[in-house]
Amino acid sequence: MFALKREDVDRRTFLGGSDARVVMGRDEGALLRLWREKRGEIEPQDLSGELIVQLGVATEDLNRGWYEKQSGHRVGQVQRRALHASLPWMAATLDGVVEQTGAVFEAKFMLPWSFSEEAAAEKHMAQLQHNMLVVGTRSSVLSIITGGGKWVEITIAADPLYQTVLVAVEKAFWRAVQTGDRPQLWDAEPPKPRIEAVRVVDMSASNAWAEFSALFRTTRSAHLDHERAKAELKALMPEDAKEAVGHGVRGKRSKAGAVSFDVLEVAHAPLQ
Numbered sequence: 068m069f070a071l072k073r074e075d076v077d078r079r080t081f082l083g084g085s086d087a088r089v090v091m092g093r094d095e096g097a098l099l100r101l102w103r104e105k106r107g108e109i110e111p112q113d114l115s116g117e118l119i120v121q122l123g124v125a126t127e128d129l130n131r132g133w134y135e136k137q138s139g140h141r142v143g144q145v146q147r148r149a150l151h152a153s154l155p156w157m158a159a160t161l162d163g164v165v166e167q168t169g170a171v172f173e174a175k176f177m178l179p180w181s182f183s184e185e186a187a188a189e190k191h192m193a194q195l196q197h198n199m200l201v202v203g204t205r206s207s208v209l210s211i212i213t214g215g216g217k218w219v220e221i222t223i224a225a226d227p228l229y230q231t232v233l234v235a236v237e238k239a240f241w242r243a244v245q246t247g248d249r250p251q252l253w254d255a256e257p258p259k260p261r262i263e264a265v266r267v268v269d270m271s272a273s274n275a276w277a278e279f280s281a282l283f284r285t286t287r288s289a290h291l292d293h294e295r296a297k298a299e300l301k302a303l304m305p306e307d308a309k310e311a312v313g314h315g316v317r318g319k320r321s322k323a324g325a326v327s328f329d330v331l332e333v334a335h336a337p338l339q
Contacts, residue, residue: 087197130174179215
């Protein structure tokens with residue numbers, strides 16, 4: 068037999084936010100390992116040698132402080148164990164709660180290569196939705212520091228439909244823990260995150276931005292003239308005309324009534 072720490076024994080009595088990621092995920096091996104951990108058949112996975120995990124632990128205070136400085140909000144209830152009001156097996160150890168808004172706060176460290184806000188939000192969606200359910204709030208904040216020296220704040224709202232699925236899947240997994248039945252991999256698709264724009268970015272160092280900015284400026288006047296010409300040509304086209312041709316331009320009306328224009332290589336003679 069192996070000796071468990073007190074916190075590991077406690078974690079066997081509930082599903083937390085990090086567990087939600089596994090239960091709602093696509094890794095059957097991780098799911099079975101979590102099931103065996105919750106049943107007390109194996110020791111909890113030792114993450115002390117996982118550098119990325121330890122970097123997240125080491126930068127959590129910095130992350131929280133940086134968020135408070137940038138947002139002007141204060142994060143309280145740090146590392147508080149919260150329990151769901153009616154589901155005793157559902158709990159969360161919180162990175163914090165934003166005092167001004169009640170939003171669940173989650174601090175993460177991520178590697179910079181191939182980083183995107185959409186992928187980050189999708190990766191942590193199950194944990195965020197789980198923690199929002201436990202706390203009973205409608206919003207969450209994902210505060211991310213990357214190894215490239217970048218800080219990102221992402222606000223994610225509660226998704227009632229996904230949360231309904233999450234509770235059903237977690238309940239089935241917890242039943243499997245209690246009965247010993249092998250859990251099923253659900254592979255639930257997370258909702259597409261709606262990223263709230265919160266940053267102002269200086270693109271002066273981007274050569275591609277410089278190229279297309281110049282093109283945008285030089286073609287803007289011509290574009291506005293082009294759009295005005297289309298509007299005027301559409302107004303001039305008789306309502307009962309299926310097609311109008313003249314001076315190298317053809318207007319065509321669809322069955323739905325939409326009018327489109329194209330340029331003719333050879334100007335047509337006026338129709339009689």
